[in-house]
Amino acid sequence: MSSPEPFASGRDADVYSIDDDWVLRRYRNGHPVRDEAEYMKWVGRHGYPVPAVGRVDGPDMVIQRLTGPTLAAAAVAGDIGPVELGELHADLHRRLHAIPAPSGAEDRVIMHGDLHPENVMLTADGPVVIDWRNAEEGPPAFDVAMTAIIFAQVALDPAYAELSPLLREALTSYLVHSIDPRPQLPAALARRGNNVTLTKEELALLPQQDQLIRSML
Template sequence: MPPTPDPAGLRLPEGAEPFASGRDADVYAVDDQWVLRRYRNGHPVWDEAEYMRWVAKYDYPVPAVRQVDGPDMVIERLTGSTVAEAGIAGDLSPAELGLMHADLHRRLHAIPAPSGTPGQVVVHGDLHPENVILTASGPVVIDWRNATEGTAEFDIAMTAVIFAQVALDPAFASLSGLLRESLSTYLANSIDPTPGLAAALAARAGNPTLTPAENALLPAQADLIRTHVPH
């Protein structure tokens, strides 16, 4: 039997418009402290919220979760630019960006998996510059939909795959050079992702939000990652 959801969150006024949108979710303002994030396809958020609450117990930088109701999650409102925006603006160097992601993963993978399974850690599965907000108190990781238990190598490989996609995709011209340089620093300061690379590529290929053009880049992404893995 699934866990009982939290009490229903605040209902939005009729006709409310999101102030931010991703590939599969919209974000609405509740007040100055909270926002409501809603999946457009009705995807339930209970597991995602539980992972966020779990890592928060270990002081990992994640938005506070207030309420969960079906596809809706009321979470802490964050103020700040994304790491991607800061990088494009020149406020973060490629090396700083790569080091930040390596440190965020190092801290995350030090947290035990909720099940206690040996060798398993909390995997974010989508940790990239658009999913890190630079707040006054430091970087905060958002968008935990893909969170699960797994190996650190898989999680590192997933981020490397995303970095490599942006580095190679002309659709991301403003970020391509930045992430190509950041990828080298990220991998030089992380554990070797090679054992998790095949699984990460397969998971990425199965992502329904990717376009055919993005999927076609996967072999080139794998080659780029292998050239940057320290030997």
Template sequence: MSNPDPLAPADTEDAKQPASTQLIPGDAEPSTSAQLISADAKPFASGRDADVYSIDDSWVLRRYRNGYPVRDEADFMRWVAKYGYPVPAVRQIEGADMVIQRLAGPTVADAAIAGDLSAVEIGRMHADLHRRLHAIPAPSGTAGLVVMHGDLHPYNVIQTPDGPVVIDWRNAEEGTPEFDIAMTAIIFAQVAVDPGPGPTCPRCSARPSPPTSPNPSTPRRVCRQPWIPAPATSP
């Protein structure tokens, strides 16, 4: 039966699988984390909270060292992906482990530093990413709420050959578009007035520390406070 809501994702059998074993279309049966990487595997990138291990040319395994479960983060990523939003594909999750798509390209911040993107281009890109994200209804269906990224800024956007891809969804939650945009505006403003070691957390004003992500080519910065711990995002 056709779906009367043009924004609603397709109702597939895969979408009905438990999140812990859900696969992307066309994948084989999931393996446990122990089967995906060897016991003595070394991460190719590490951050304050997470390590990133190479699986192959297409996938990486990101693991929180403190055992923090990734289910909520993965659920939000899968939810927005159903609406065509640019996020790394999530292949499977298990506890603190998430198998995600390997990304190629610099962060938007590093592309700007290299002179490949102007301030106007970055502004338009972020405005478009916010508009697209906030057009997605909240998973709960609560009226007036949308999906908020909570930390959308140039270090959390990878400039891939296929376009910008948004990473680091640990702070994602349901909320209002205005709050999400305000968070980004505050981060931009902090960088503008104090470009030193990086933006501070708009809620706690703590200085950041570098984490990691599917693209370990360049470090990004995150708050030291527990409300916004650094997952494996773009370095």
């Protein structure tokens, strides 16, 4: 059984220990996990690095326990450099977007929708992508635009001023190694504008994020 206290928490989910191999991830707001669990299983079957999925029930998902820091923690600790951070995200997106869409649509891929350094864990077997809440089918450039916006958001946030040089270098490296996000940048910015978990201050930075990304392309 899970212990009563989560050992990790993100913006939306709490993660509880079950045993050495499995954890329970639970949405605090009751959001159902069925769709993201299906995407995780699909990409896992195609060799993509995701935690194995066990029982799924409402907002609860039993998933394989991963050991290692997030890429964010590894980057802040200086264990991975900004250029490598950008390359890793570009590579994870390239590999994800090479997987056929479950619907069979040829112009669509599975988009993670929220690929950033807090959602990748660096395990002994390499980087593993977590937090598939925003996964859906769509154009790969939209997924790339979302990641670029998230890097730019932190790079421009005065609350994280000390991380700005690292994030700018990582974003440059990410964009150099990715497909051009510009065709989907307006749609991705509009989507970020509708994100209820962003603060008013974060929302006000969207036009500058757009500018920063375009200045790097």
